[in-house]
Amino acid sequence: xxxxxxxxGKQHSDDSxxxxxxxxxxxxxxxxxxxxxxxxxxxxxxxLKFDAIRALRINEIDFAINALLKSIExxxxxxxxxxxxxxxxxxxxxxxxxxxxxKVLEEVPTHSxxxxxxxxxxxxxNSANEALQDALSALEHAEESEQKISAxxxxxxxxxxxxxxxxxxxxxxxxxxxSDVNLYDIFVLQARYQLRIxxxxxxxxxxxxxxxxxxNEELVPxxxxxxxxxxxxxxxxxxxxxxxxxxxxxxxxxxxGITELMTNRTEALEYIQAAYDDQPHNFYLxxxxxxxxxxxxxxxxxxxxxxxxxxxxPDEEGSPKDIAQGMYQGGIY
Numbered sequence: 001x002x003x004x005x006x007x008x009g010k011q012h013s014d015d016s017x018x019x020x021x022x023x024x025x026x027x028x029x030x031x032x033x034x035x036x037x038x039x040x041x042x043x044x045x046x047x048l049k050f051d052a053i054r055a056l057r058i059n060e061i062d063f064a065i066n067a068l069l070k071s072i073e074x075x076x077x078x079x080x081x082x083x084x085x086x087x088x089x090x091x092x093x094x095x096x097x098x099x100x101x102x103k104v105l106e107e108v109p110t111h112s113x114x115x116x117x118x119x120x121x122x123x124x125x126n127s128a129n130e131a132l133q134d135a136l137s138a139l140e141h142a143e144e145s146e147q148k149i150s151a152x153x154x155x156x157x158x159x160x161x162x163x164x165x166x167x168x169x170x171x172x173x174x175x176x177x178x179s180d181v182n183l184y185d186i187f188v189l190q191a192r193y194q195l196r197i198x199x200x201x202x203x204x205x206x207x208x209x210x211x212x213x214x215x216n217e218e219l220v221p222x223x224x225x226x227x228x229x230x231x232x233x234x235x236x237x238x239x240x241x242x243x244x245x246x247x248x249x250x251x252x253x254x255x256x257g258i259t260e261l262m263t264n265r266t267e268a269l270e271y272i273q274a275a276y277d278d279q280p281h282n283f284y285l286x287x288x289x290x291x292x293x294x295x296x297x298x299x300x301x302x303x304x305x306x307x308x309x310x311x312x313x314p315d316e317e318g319s320p321k322d323i324a325q326g327m328y329q330g331g332i333y
Contacts, residue, residue, distance in 0.1 A: 045075035052083060061091045078107040082114055094121060112142040112151070119154050123161065132158035149175045149182070156189060165193045184213045191223060200227050218247045218254075225257055234261055252284035259292065269296050283309060 085100030119134030225240035293302035
């Protein structure tokens with residue numbers, strides 16, 4: 001045996017302790033390097049995220065979006081997707097915002113703020129059932145009363161979209177029970193829904209609450225005008241429409257309401273013509289004037305003005321009556 005050892009010397013296999021130690025050291029070095037690189041990437045990602053948040057506060061939206069995209073590239077995190085969704089929303093890129101909020105909820109399905117954000121987008125797209133599901137999920141998982149109130153408001157608006165007015169009103173009552181502050185929006189929604197079911201007594205109660213919180217809210221005289229008109233109190237309705245114009249001289253709903261109550265269409269035309277002469281850049285008032293010109297068989301003048309308005313705002317559609325009705329259904333009153 002010694003002869004063989006003398007001839008061949010000491011044998012070294014590939015898995016000898018020396019080789020094994022070298023391999024382990026290399027692996028450890030690589031792991032340490034990777035860990036250092038990962039930490040640096042996370043640090044850079046955090047810096048970019050915080051820079052983006054600051055940019056959002058000063059309305060530097062493009063910078064914020066680019067910074068957040070780079071942050072996600074370095075270290076994807078659900079909260080970064082949330083901020084990116086918020087940035088896209090502020091930029092008016094709603095599809096991109098929705099995509100980011102969905103990514104957040106894929107990772108954290110119970111994130112209440114994201115549920116509320118996505119729910120509001122879905123509501124704006126008339127997806128009442130999906131918006132309601134997000135609202136109820138947010139209500140279940142929210143810890144702060146403010147978020148619970150927002151969830152109840154969203155749920156109420158989703159119910160209203162399906163014209164389930166009583167259910168919507170009941171949800172708003174629950175929202176009021178959670179806080180005695182920041183009730184303005186709740187009373188506004190509540191008044192709208194009460195008016196839809198001709199609950200004039202409770203509508204008036206809600207309007208008084210709104211009036212107390214904001215004496216110059218034009219919604220109040222507009223809704224009171226609607227109630228008066230429904231009860232055939234034409235003179236009172238006229239007074240309320242005029243009060244709305246005293247608050248906001250550009251209020252197309254008030255102008256439309258007044259002209260609808262004027263039985264003499266020639267006088268209605270003269271009234272709106274004079275108003276438009278004072279407000280030549282009021283697009284909606286111009287559309288109302290076109291409508292009245294047509295009613296009075298002044299088609300040539302109506303066509304000329306309509307072309308001028310199309311150049312001024314070519315993307316706007318709908319008659320003033322349609323616009324005013326839309327305001328009643330959910331925009332203004």
